[in-house]
Amino acid sequence: MPQIVMAVQDAGNRVDGSVRGKAYAFLEKLSANDALPGLHIEPIQNSTDSRVRTGRVSQFWRAVLFKVQGSGTEAHYVYLGVWPHDNAIDVAKKVRLTFNPVTGITQVTAESPADRVGAGDEHGTAIGDATTATPLVALGLSLEDLVEELGFESDIAVGALEASDEDALLELAAGLVPWQGSALIALASGESVAEVKASLAIEEMRTDDGPDEDTNLIAGLKHPAAAMQFTFVEEDEELRRIIEEGDFAAWKVFLHPEQRRYVEQTSSGPFRLSGGAGTGKTVVLLHRARRLHRADPSARIVLTTFTKTLAEGMKRELRSLDPTVVLADKLGDAGVLVVGIDAAVSAAIRTNSAHMSAAVSAVLGDRSERIAARLVDSDERWRDAVASSDADLPADLRHAAFFQAEYDMVVVPGRITSRDGYFKARRPGRGVALDRVRRAEVWKVVESYRARSSIDGGIDFGEAAAVAAEALGRRSSPLVDHVLVDEGQDLRPTHWQFLRALVPEGQDDLFIAEDAHQRIYGQRVVLGRLGIKIVGRSRRLQLNYRTTAQNLHFAVQVLETGGYSDLESDAAEVSGYRSARLGPAPQLIRADNLTQELDACADLVRAWVTAGAAPDSIGILVRDATQAQQVSRGLDERGTKVRVVTNQAQTAKDPVVMTMHRAKGMEFSRVVIFGADSSLMPAQYVLKGLTDQERDDAVLRERSLFYVAATRARDELVVLWTGDPSEFFERATS
Numbered sequence: 083m084p085q086i087v088m089a090v091q092d093a094g095n096r097v098d099g100s101v102r103g104k105a106y107a108f109l110e111k112l113s114a115n116d117a118l119p120g121l122h123i124e125p126i127q128n129s130t131d132s133r134v135r136t137g138r139v140s141q142f143w144r145a146v147l148f149k150v151q152g153s154g155t156e157a158h159y160v161y162l163g164v165w166p167h168d169n170a171i172d173v174a175k176k177v178r179l180t181f182n183p184v185t186g187i188t189q190v191t192a193e194s195p196a197d198r199v200g201a202g203d204e205h206g207t208a209i210g211d212a213t214t215a216t217p218l219v220a221l222g223l224s225l226e227d228l229v230e231e232l233g234f235e236s237d238i239a240v241g242a243l244e245a246s247d248e249d250a251l252l253e254l255a256a257g258l259v260p261w262q263g264s265a266l267i268a269l270a271s272g273e274s275v276a277e278v279k280a281s282l283a284i285e286e287m288r289t290d291d292g293p294d295e296d297t298n299l300i301a302g303l304k305h306p307a308a309a310m311q312f313t314f315v316e317e318d319e320e321l322r323r324i325i326e327e328g329d330f331a332a333w334k335v336f337l338h339p340e341q342r343r344y345v346e347q348t349s350s351g352p353f354r355l356s357g358g359a360g361t362g363k364t365v366v367l368l369h370r371a372r373r374l375h376r377a378d379p380s381a382r383i384v385l386t387t388f389t390k391t392l393a394e395g396m397k398r399e400l401r402s403l404d405p406t407v408v409l410a411d412k413l414g415d416a417g418v419l420v421v422g423i424d425a426a427v428s429a430a431i432r433t434n435s436a437h438m439s440a441a442v443s444a445v446l447g448d449r450s451e452r453i454a455a456r457l458v459d460s461d462e463r464w465r466d467a468v469a470s471s472d473a474d475l476p477a478d479l480r481h482a483a484f485f486q487a488e489y490d491m492v493v494v495p496g497r498i499t500s501r502d503g504y505f506k507a508r509r510p511g512r513g514v515a516l517d518r519v520r521r522a523e524v525w526k527v528v529e530s531y532r533a534r535s536s537i538d539g540g541i542d543f544g545e546a547a548a549v550a551a552e553a554l555g556r557r558s559s560p561l562v563d564h565v566l567v568d569e570g571q572d573l574r575p576t577h578w579q580f581l582r583a584l585v586p587e588g589q590d591d592l593f594i595a596e597d598a599h600q601r602i603y604g605q606r607v608v609l610g611r612l613g614i615k616i617v618g619r620s621r622r623l624q625l626n627y628r629t630t631a632q633n634l635h636f637a638v639q640v641l642e643t644g645g646y647s648d649l650e651s652d653a654a655e656v657s658g659y660r661s662a663r664l665g666p667a668p669q670l671i672r673a674d675n676l677t678q679e680l681d682a683c684a685d686l687v688r689a690w691v692t693a694g695a696a697p698d699s700i701g702i703l704v705r706d707a708t709q710a711q712q713v714s715r716g717l718d719e720r721g722t723k724v725r726v727v728t729n730q731a732q733t734a735k736d737p738v739v740m741t742m743h744r745a746k747g748m749e750f751s752r753v754v755i756f757g758a759d760s761s762l763m764p765a766q767y768v769l770k771g772l773t774d775q776e777r778d779d780a781v782l783r784e785r786s787l788f789y790v791a792a793t794r795a796r797d798e799l800v801v802l803w804t805g806d807p808s809e810f811f812e813r814a815t816s
């Protein structure tokens with residue numbers, strides 16, 4: 083049967099559902115038998131590429147394809163899309179399917195060299211003194227590097243070397259085939275030619291020795307870097323999904339070679355994948371879960387993340403990636419269980435009731451096992467414990483935030499159940515030193531907290547994860563074969579102990595996606611101290627697929643003055659983090675008062691909707707729930723209907739207002755960050771009364787929150803504030 087190869091769909095060529103349905107019917111027939119007369123597979127006169135064909139989708143619509151016969155009996159058809167009849171002929175006359183002998187990658191190009199935006203004159207001699215100041219030349223790159231090492235066409239290479247600034251390079255990159263655009267941007271952000279080749283798997287896959295050009299073309303379509311532009315369609319059902327979703331489905335099929343590598347690789351122990359917001363960490367996890375499931379349908383796979391909302395989102399996406407993946411309902415079932423981390427903890431507690439008594443005593447000392455049946459929020463209990471205790475401590479230590487952190491980071495992970503145990507406890511990374519006298523005072527408050535929990539019943543989330551870890555450790559056989567974690571930076575120490583106990587050490591046991599710059603809950607954790615040994619199994623994704631280079635530049639500036647460290651090391655990298663998409667610069671708008679700020683917000687939303695933006699592709703992000711209500715009322719009074727998103731699913735198609743915390747993991751075409759002034763970012767009320775160390779960490783989390791908010795925008799970002807701007811982006815306003 084003929085092999086169908088789909089090329090990534092051009093976002094500018096969207097066709098409606100009924101046409102996509104017809105295109106699917108056409109391809110389904112083609113894949114069964116390309117000799118069917120009704121298909122009208124025809125060459126085009128005067129086409130640039132003799133392999134180009136059009137096919138009859140309906141009276142009005144034509145498909146454009148390349149037919150590559152090779153030496154096999156069945157042809158490969160590379161499908162580009164459908165167009166109205168005359169446009170299809172125009173497209174077909176121009177497009178070319180070429181094999182790049184340097185890289186071994188097959189590519190489709192639509193323009194002749196003369197049409198390419200920003201590309202230089204092929205015969206030009208411009209790479210001399212005049213261009214020494216351009217970004218690529220300043221990085222030491224030469225024509226030889228681009229042409230002979232990376233296989234760039236010489237006019238493109240000249241254009242790239244002549245590009246006078248980053249914007250010009252981005253514009254050029256946006257018009258290139260995906261692997262080449264990606265390579266150019268990586269070079270511009272400082273990667274060496276060797277690094278770029280390695281990330282695109284160029285050396286290892288080079289194939290230019292086929293007996294004929296068709297054989298080369300087919301081999302080049304299978305190159306990992308070609309997978310950014312092509313996918314081999316194996317089943318009808320997959321074909322239907324790809325066609326029906328058009329370019330929205332790009333993440334489901336056209337992975338970057340680096341993404342694919344982390345989907346497919348086997349690792350001998352825990353693996354950590356870091357990467358900035360929007361680099362496709364969740365995409366990798368979803369594909370990896372599917373890959374593990376397909377490889378062994380009896381495998382018990384847990385895909386988990388910090389919140390229930392994010393887990394629900396991942397579950398929907400996994401279902402849409404591949405409806406044949408079996409979603410498990412409970413721990414220990416075959417298939418993929420997509421679950422929030424605390425729900426996974428509760429499930430482990432329920433499943434291991436036989437070990438509960440021993441597990442509770444190991445964590446909390448002499449307590450009834452029944453308390454483990456209910457999880458409670460600890461904030462209020464800590465406030466009460468601190469208020470009612472007569473512990474002799476300085477004011478900044480008499481703070482619920484200090485105790486909560488001490489308890490979560492030291493006491494519970496260390497399984498400390500007595501004052502003597504606490505005297506001996508190691509407290510790495512806790513900042514404030516506590517001598518024996520102070521430890522005795524701190525322990526009084528811990529005892530008071532535990533006494534209150536014992537009376538009221540229930541355990542907090544950190545305790546529960548520790549109890550579950552202890553119970554799992556007492557089982558004779560494991561419940562789970564593979565664990566995949568998203569948003570790893572937000573998990574608590576005992577969550578990690580739980581996950582370590584959930585899956586036995588071994589091949590592909592734990593795969594962790596994280597971004598230190600997005601830690602907005604809890605304290606910083608070092609995995610090595612919790613029994614999770616990454617040792618060298620750690621990599622980083624750098625290409626942002628979500629947001630534009632302009633928005634990313636703004637967001638990265640927000641991070642620059644924060645001191646970040648990740649799950650393993652003391653410095654979290656931002657360098658090399660880049661985007662291949664272009665868009666307008668973020669708008670930074672100051673208001674004199676709230677009324678003006680609301681007016682500006684209402685005007686923006688109205689203008690976007692009038693210009694044709696889908697209302698629910700607009701997100702207004704605020705610091706807290708009170709502000710969300712205030713903005714919603716304010717916009718309502720101005721005749722702009724919005725909806726406040728909480729945890730309940732809503733279906734209305736209005737623009738949404740939500741807290742920045744709630745927006746984690748989501749994205750919108752247009753984002754307004756509302757209320758970004760100095761009193762709210764960082765929110766002064768969360769900093770009150772903290773120790774210096776606690777305060778610094780809280781400010782860092784607030785900075786990360788602002789970064790999370792700014793990286794939710796796919797296309798346009800607007801930041802609004804009244805009075806003085808937040809310190810997080812003050813520099814950008816000058």
Ligand SMILES: Nc1ncnc2c1ncn2[C@@H]1O[C@H](COP(=O)(O)OP(=O)(O)OP(=O)(O)O)[C@@H](O)[C@H]1O
Binds near residue numbers: 359361597600
């Ligand atoms: N290979 C790809 N092709 C097209 N789109 C992609 C690809 N990889 C990721 N994306 C898109 O980029 C966006 C960000 O992806 P994803 O949510 O996986 O990133 P992330 O690293 O988990 O982000 P965050 O840390 O902000 O949650 C999504 O819209 C996703 O569909």
